[in-house]
Amino acid sequence: MMRLAFNRTVITISASVAMVFISVMIISGNSYAVTGVLDRSAAKTSNQFCANLATETAKVTEKMTSLSEKLSQAWTTQDTQVASKLKQIDTDVTARREQAETNLNSNFAKLEAKAITDAQKQAVQDYETAIKTAVSIRRAAYDTARQTFRDAVKEQVALRRSIVLGQQDTFKSSVDSAIIAAKATCLDDGTSSTARTTYQTAMKAARDAFQNSRTEDNSIKNRVQEFATTRNSTFESANQAFKASLESAKLTLQQAFGEDKASI
Amino acid sequence: MKIYLGDNRQSGFAIIETVLVIAVIAVVASLAYVYLSQQKPSDSTANQTNNSTSTPIKTTAPAGTTAGITELIIKAAESEAGIDSSADSEIQTEATSANSAITNVGGAYDASSL
Numbered sequence: 001m002m003r004l005a006f007n008r009t010v011i012t013i014s015a016s017v018a019m020v021f022i023s024v025m026i027i028s029g030n031s032y033a034v035t036g037v038l039d040r041s042a043a044k045t046s047n048q049f050c051a052n053l054a055t056e057t058a059k060v061t062e063k064m065t066s067l068s069e070k071l072s073q074a075w076t077t078q079d080t081q082v083a084s085k086l087k088q089i090d091t092d093v094t095a096r097r098e099q100a101e102t103n104l105n106s107n108f109a110k111l112e113a114k115a116i117t118d119a120q121k122q123a124v125q126d127y128e129t130a131i132k133t134a135v136s137i138r139r140a141a142y143d144t145a146r147q148t149f150r151d152a153v154k155e156q157v158a159l160r161r162s163i164v165l166g167q168q169d170t171f172k173s174s175v176d177s178a179i180i181a182a183k184a185t186c187l188d189d190g191t192s193s194t195a196r197t198t199y200q201t202a203m204k205a206a207r208d209a210f211q212n213s214r215t216e217d218n219s220i221k222n223r224v225q226e227f228a229t230t231r232n233s234t235f236e237s238a239n240q241a242f243k244a245s246l247e248s249a250k251l252t253l254q255q256a257f258g259e260d261k262a263s264i
Numbered sequence: 265m266k267i268y269l270g271d272n273r274q275s276g277f278a279i280i281e282t283v284l285v286i287a288v289i290a291v292v293a294s295l296a297y298v299y300l301s302q303q304k305p306s307d308s309t310a311n312q313t314n315n316s317t318s319t320p321i322k323t324t325a326p327a328g329t330t331a332g333i334t335e336l337i338i339k340a341a342e343s344e345a346g347i348d349s350s351a352d353s354e355i356q357t358e359a360t361s362a363n364s365a366i367t368n369v370g371g372a373y374d375a376s377s378l
Contacts, residue, residue, distance in 0.1 A: 060372060060373050063372045063373075064369070064372035064373075067365075067369045067371070067372050068369060070365050070368065071362065071365040071366060071368075071369055073365075074361070074362035074364075074365035074366075075362050077361070077362075078361050078362050081358050081361065082355065082358045082359070085351060085354055085355060085358060086355075088351075089347055089348060089351050092347045093344055096340065096343055096344055096347065097340075099320060099321065100321060100336070100337065100340035100343075103320060103321055103336055103340075104333065104336060104337060107327050107328050107329075107332055107333045107336060108333075109328075110327055110328025111328050111329070111330075113328070114328065127330075131333065131337065134337075135337055138341055139344075142341075142344060142345070146348060149348070153355060156359070157359055164366050168369055171369065171370065175372070175373060203373045206373070207370050207371075210369070210370040211367070211370045214363075214366065214367055214370070217360065217363045217366060217367075218360055218363070220356075220359045220360060221356045221359065221360055224352070224355060224356045224359050225352070225356065228348075228349070228352045231348065232345070232348075232349065235341075235345045235348075239338075239341055239342075239345075242337075242338075242341060243334075246333075246334045246337070246338070247334075249330075250330040250334060253330060254330070263329075264329055264330055
């Protein structure tokens, strides 16, 4: 009885582990991992190679087309998500600007209440105009820097895709060549002992060459970081000019208020 | 109360075994949900961000003074720059989001298939 209970527990745990494994495989979307397992059921002997070649190469071609389509979909999704993120930034910036505008107008109203003489009232108006102009210039500089950043990211993504498409074309050409060569060999000798190994070597070389070029895929992260650093530097330069304008406007207003400048 | 001897135990799965399987299914379902949730932008995140942007800017200098106004608009500028900076890592992640799909293209052929 103890032995029976132990076996059932082992079966239960094994089944659970298997379920987790299969689920992770499906969730990860790694089609290579899944199809790789399935494909191992194919014929492996030299004699069967030529007989199964047409079927197997059709599978490879079909799978490649499917994976290329998935890549296109991934890029479309990428575009959508980046656009969504940028739109969210614009929404947040607009909201923050509106909030700052409200706060600024409230401060201006309090400042206007402190002006007694006509000269002081005019000085406050000039001050407000100077501040609004400075804010406007600063925002325009930010907008330009922001757009430059986005254009650079977009350009970098397009460049990366172009490179990947080229690598994919090279991979496909290599695979096509391997298939054509294998078919030619099998046509000459349907029991060729070298056809299979030659084909496998060529296909593996094509895949390895493609995968080796993947080392550059993450370089875009560093490029985006560089663009962000440039944008932030532009922000900082705009801030310096902005602060200088604020200081100048403040001094002009204080001069107009003379001895009453402590109130402002 | 009944006491069962070994020979009288019935076949089938014990409660603990059933519970274990249900627990595993729950964990897998949770993982799948989290994975699928990451495929589209979260509306709730967007709302939180919008709420955070509507918070009034506080200044240490008194309102209605040049010092207060200067502090206010400098903080507004810094706050605005912060929106861009905080989104940088997400944009970096998005820029590489298709990497697995690129890598999978190379898996179109399995060396052991023939």
